[in-house]
Amino acid sequence: MSLDLTFIGQIVVFLTLVFLMKKYLYGPMAELMEARSNKIAQGLAAADAGNEAKAKAEVEIAEQLNEARSKAAEIIAAAEKRSAELNEESVIKARTEAQQIVDSARDEVNAELNRARQTLRGEVADIAMIAAEQVVEAELDAKRHAKLVEGIVSSGFGNA
Amino acid sequence: MADQSHGDGGIAGHLQYWTLKIDESNPFMQIHLDTMLVTIVVAAGMFIFALWLKGRLVEGAPSGAQNFMESVVGFIDQTVKDNFPVHNPLIAPLAFTVFCFIALINTIDILPAFLLGNIAHLFGVEHFRPVPTNDLNLPAAMAVSVFALVLYYEFKLKPVHFCKELVMEPFTSLVPGFLKPIVMPINLILKLVEEVAKPLSLSFRLFGNMFAGEVIFLLIAFLLLGGGAVSMAAGFFVGLAWTAFHLFIGLLQAFIFMILTVVYLSIAHQPVEH
Numbered sequence: 001m002s003l004d005l006t007f008i009g010q011i012v013v014f015l016t017l018v019f020l021m022k023k024y025l026y027g028p029m030a031e032l033m034e035a036r037s038n039k040i041a042q043g044l045a046a047a048d049a050g051n052e053a054k055a056k057a058e059v060e061i062a063e064q065l066n067e068a069r070s071k072a073a074e075i076i077a078a079a080e081k082r083s084a085e086l087n088e089e090s091v092i093k094a095r096t097e098a099q100q101i102v103d104s105a106r107d108e109v110n111a112e113l114n115r116a117r118q119t120l121r122g123e124v125a126d127i128a129m130i131a132a133e134q135v136v137e138a139e140l141d142a143k144r145h146a147k148l149v150e151g152i153v154s155s156g157f158g159n160a
Numbered sequence: 161m162a163d164q165s166h167g168d169g170g171i172a173g174h175l176q177y178w179t180l181k182i183d184e185s186n187p188f189m190q191i192h193l194d195t196m197l198v199t200i201v202v203a204a205g206m207f208i209f210a211l212w213l214k215g216r217l218v219e220g221a222p223s224g225a226q227n228f229m230e231s232v233v234g235f236i237d238q239t240v241k242d243n244f245p246v247h248n249p250l251i252a253p254l255a256f257t258v259f260c261f262i263a264l265i266n267t268i269d270i271l272p273a274f275l276l277g278n279i280a281h282l283f284g285v286e287h288f289r290p291v292p293t294n295d296l297n298l299p300a301a302m303a304v305s306v307f308a309l310v311l312y313y314e315f316k317l318k319p320v321h322f323c324k325e326l327v328m329e330p331f332t333s334l335v336p337g338f339l340k341p342i343v344m345p346i347n348l349i350l351k352l353v354e355e356v357a358k359p360l361s362l363s364f365r366l367f368g369n370m371f372a373g374e375v376i377f378l379l380i381a382f383l384l385l386g387g388g389a390v391s392m393a394a395g396f397f398v399g400l401a402w403t404a405f406h407l408f409i410g411l412l413q414a415f416i417f418m419i420l421t422v423v424y425l426s427i428a429h430q431p432v433e434h
Contacts, residue, residue, distance in 0.1 A: 003297055005182065006192040010199060010292075010301030017203045017261060022253035025210035029226075029233045030252065032217055039219075 128153050171378045174277065176287035177295065194280070195292040202264050202292075232260070239419065243426045251425055254309070258302065259418040262366065265293050266410025269373060270403045274381070293370040293413075296363065303363035306421045310358070313428040321432045326351045362420055369413050373406045 132149045178197075183189035213225055222230050236259060240252045268276075269291045280288030292298045314322040329351060331343040380402060384395025 002187055003300060004188050004190045004192070006190075006195050006295065006297035007301050007304075009191060009196050010298045011305055013196070013199050013203055014257075014261070014298075014302050014305055017206065018254050018257045020203075020207050021210060021257040021260075022250070024207065024214055025229070026233060026253040026256050028214050028217060029229060030237065032219060033230060033233065033237075036219060 124153060171375065171382060173287075174274075174378050175289070175375075177289050178280065178285050178287050192289070192295055192297060194285075194288045194290070195295040195297060198268065198290060199265070199292045199298060202261065202268075206260065206264070232256070236418070240422055243419075243422050244429060245426065245431065246429050248425075248429065250309075251422065254306075254425075255418045255422050258306075258421050259414050262293060262302075262414035262417050263411055265291060265298070266370060266414060267407065269294075269370065269377070269410060270407050291370060291374060293366055294374050296367045299363035299366040299417075300359070302417070303359035306362065306424060307355075307359035310424050310428045313425065317429060318432050358424055362417065362424075366413050366417055369409055373402075373409060376402060377406070 128149050132146060177192040178194040179190050180193050181190045209225075213229060217226060233256060236256045237252050240255055244251060271290065276290035277288045289295060327344045327348050329347055331347055332340050335343055377399070380395055380399045384391050384398060387395075
């Protein structure tokens with residue numbers, strides 16, 4: 001139970017073992033664990049950064065979406081306004097055109113009527129002349145018959 | 161009787177070392193071959209395990225032996241970090257070696273009391289003590305190594321403060337100036353006792369616990385296992401219970417040795433307070 005040379009031997013064994021353990025077991029393991037915890041910390045930091053970026057992007061997306069929505073609403077409103085204007089314009093234009101068509105048609109009808117009236121008047125005069133000729137041929141008193149014919153013409157066709 | 165079947169000298173006979181005497185007249189000049197053999201085998205086992213594990217360390221999720229060793233390393237690392245004011249790359253491996261080495265050696269004690277001794281008898285060795293922590297030489301060697309480290313760091317980190325403390329504490333500030341030179345030697349003696357008590361208590365605590373444990377194993381074996389069937393059965397169960405308890409004590413002593421090593425070194429590293 002006393003100390004002897006074993007004591008020296010044990011110091012040598014112990015210190016050698018400390019050295020070997022430090023070099024071959026504890027050192028590499030501590031290094032590895034340190035590296036791993038660093039890696040995990042980095043991963044967590046990256047995940048945090050990613051989450052932050054995601055949140056930021058979401059906010060940005062929402063903002064852009066709102067902007068796009070309001071812009072779209074503006075565009076739709078403008079388009080509706082424009083279409084209403086166009087509609088109104090086209091209605092007015094159509095109405096004007098229709099009026100013009102009606103007017104020109106009326107003018108044409110009037111002109112045609114006048115023309116017909118002139119033609120008729122000429123023809124009636126011709127007929128009257130022919131009738132007068134025939135009456136002249138038949139009656140001697142042309143003056144009296146002419147007066148008669150004229151009277152007939154003016155009373156019969158004057159309002160035509 | 162048991163003592164006849166287990167060699168001569170009873171319990172005392174089992175507490176003899178396998179000794180190589182270099183100088184018969186000088187009790188220091190001898191070497192306990194059993195202690196040396198077992199410690200070298202355990203140390204070599206640890207070294208081979210370290211080499212084996214080093215080759216298969218993976219950076220990803222650890223499993224098996226690596227997982228187990230990582231929890232031990234993590235635990236000791238945390239203990240050292242909790243106690244240490246500064247970083248010293250030597251302390252954690254030292255604490256780790258102390259813990260694992262003592263725990264492994266103490267665990268040999270749970271082998272049947274006469275097993276290794278009887279195996280040694282087969283090779284013609286008369287006495288064989290299987291557990292080196294029962295030999296004061298091993299705890300003392302470790303405690304003295306730790307103490308030497310403590311002294312080294314005390315002198316390296318705060319030489320003036322340490323020397324001053326040796327002669328000035330605890331009485332100098334309590335006495336008038338002219339008495340100071342008189343109390344200085346008293347201080348020195350007290351301080352030396354305080355310092356020397358550290359390795360002494362460190363080594364004797366481990367040695368005492370493990371030695372007592374082994375003696376109780378031998379007592380159980382001699383008192384109970386030598387008798388009839390009932391006594392044998394009782395001996396078996398008492399021995400089993402003591403084995404479990406002793407296993408716990410072995411781990412506990414390893415932990416205590418480790419934590420005290422860290423604490424003593426941490427005291428040496430404490431910055432000087434003014």
